[in-house]
Amino acid sequence: MHRTGTFILPNPWDAGTARLLAAHGFAALATTSAGLAFSRGRAARAQPFPFTVTARADNFFHGRPDLHDTVRRLQAFAEAGADVLYAPALPSTEAVRAVCSSLDKPVNVLAAGPLLERSVTELGALGVRRISLGSALPRAALTAVLDAAAELAGPGTFGFARSALGYAESNALLSGS
Template sequence: MSDQNRGAAFRALHQKGNPFILANAWDIGSAKMLAGLGAQAIGTSSAAHAFTLGRPDMGHVSRDEALAHAQDLVAAVSIPISGDFENGFGDDPDSCAETVRLSFEAGLAGISIEDTALPSANPYDRALAIERIKAATAAARALPGDFVLVARADGVMNGQYDLDEALARITAYEVAGADCVYVPFPGTLSDQARVCAATDLPVNALAAGPLSQVSSADMAQAGVARISLGSALARVTHRVINDAAQAMFASGDFSILGTGISGSAVDALLKP
């Protein structure tokens, strides 16, 4: 699929009240498995990617590393790939714009940019956050193909501002030209519905925390257009590693190893 077709196909998936699942992968194998199991689009995960490098989350992966990782996933599957690109790998608007251009060149169908001054949890001032999204969307519109720019308001998740501030930010991001908005961990499903009602843009919701306990139908009723997994699926695999290791090293119990998916089932999903 060409870059232009990939971006257009990705944009078409974003329908308010009819959410698709953006399945966040962390390596080629997980991307191919998720695609083989029916994912319509794949997202990278900054946290899950960092885990594969033996690093913690929040600003510990460089732009070059994130782009190379994304290119690996683009080459591995035929469905659209979106990049979870933290704060755009720079504080200034020009850095965000350059990240958009490089992401398109890497074959991505879109990226998300958050408003956190990494590696701290501090949010950018609202005015600067808006200017960063303006620069990113201007760069996206200047590309030779379609590209979906997602503007994130992460301060609620990080405990830095309240939901009212997040709503003010995503409303401004809409005016700035963003294609989709995202408030991770807004609270309850009712809070997520408030986010969706605050904008005419498609809204991404994160299937984590309280929202991992509701269905995609519930998300649709709230007005969600896209449901991402973030690092949640990767953390489930880490939970299995943790539980197996605890059992093995503490009491010599290997029984959990008998519950895994068969090698032949994995092989079937990984075939070209």
Template sequence: MDQAEKFARFRDLHAGPGAFVIPNPWDAGSARLLASLGFQALATTSAGYAFSKGKRDSFSALDRDEILTNAAEIVAACDLPVSADLEDGFGAAPEACAETIRRAVAAGLVGGSIEDATGLPDAPIYPMAQAVERIRAAAEAARGLPFLLTARAENHLWGRQDLGDTIARLQAFSEAGADVLYAPGLPDLAAIRTVCAELDKPVNVVMGLRGPSYSVAELAAAGVRRISVGGSFARAALGALMRAATEVRDHGTFGYAETAMPGDAIARLMSQDHHSDRG
């Protein structure tokens, strides 16, 4: 399936009935595992990638080249549409966001998100006008390309519990050309339902981060079209590692291996490519 076919499939998922889950692998190996389970699309996670590199998930720790290199490896590892966490577009200027979209398409991605968080503790959210211009530039860069643009309003991750402003931002992002709208950290199902009712584009909601958890059926009934898991799958894997290592350290036992995924099952899902320069 080529990039155009992946894009068409990804676009159609957002138009279908109900909600679909788009899990978040953090590398090529986790992408292969998730693809084997029948998910219809994947999305990268900057948090999961950062953890795998021993870094914090922050703008200052991650640059565009490494994020897109990681995304390209995930694209190459499976035959599914892949969308990417593109942080703040890797620059405050609208042109930085536009360049990020162009490079994302070149990496084989068929979607990606741009957020309105600045990474600055004293001014964590871009002013409305600047945030909208950044999304407009990204949308213009994506026009005519096989790419679905998601715009993120980050208020609720930065202590700004202003649902009215969040909705106003998402409405403005939609008007600026975003295809999918996303406000991570919404406080409850009532807020999620209100956001979905006030918007004219598909809404993504993230589960597994913090706060209450809702089922796919509950979220679909609230109007959600797409459900991601952010870095929570990566944190679940790290949690299993810590539990196994703690067992060995504290008890000198190896019971964790009983629930570990068998090596031969993993091997069947991984690439069988060989280096041609080996004798």
């Protein structure tokens, strides 16, 4: 390619960006040491703005219900400099307590499964410092649309609209007015 003309050599920083760029037809890719360092949070603390590095152990998301391995991974992330440690899909409050008590950094959990039965106060008492909602808000919005569609297609009524935000209020919220 160097002998046949000028070409673009994009620089992916991880496997995902490499796949995306390759899928767009680029014949060659090269790594970027800075991009890789940025994605790993290295030399990054020197930036002129604050940020938080969150590291996640997705064992329970991927069918590997090994709490010991999850804690081991989170401890390694803490040693590598992560600010917050995240283990989504923990199966119980006992698992949450075990993860939190095994780490010396703030722990994030996902509000899902059995944790939906707990309040912010209860999760905080277990040692949790941050709670993510994941896809809960967009799923709640989709549920409202499906419920409205069922009402429209079924009895043909408009009761769902009674609790909807008004047009002017919606506009004000979204326009920043």
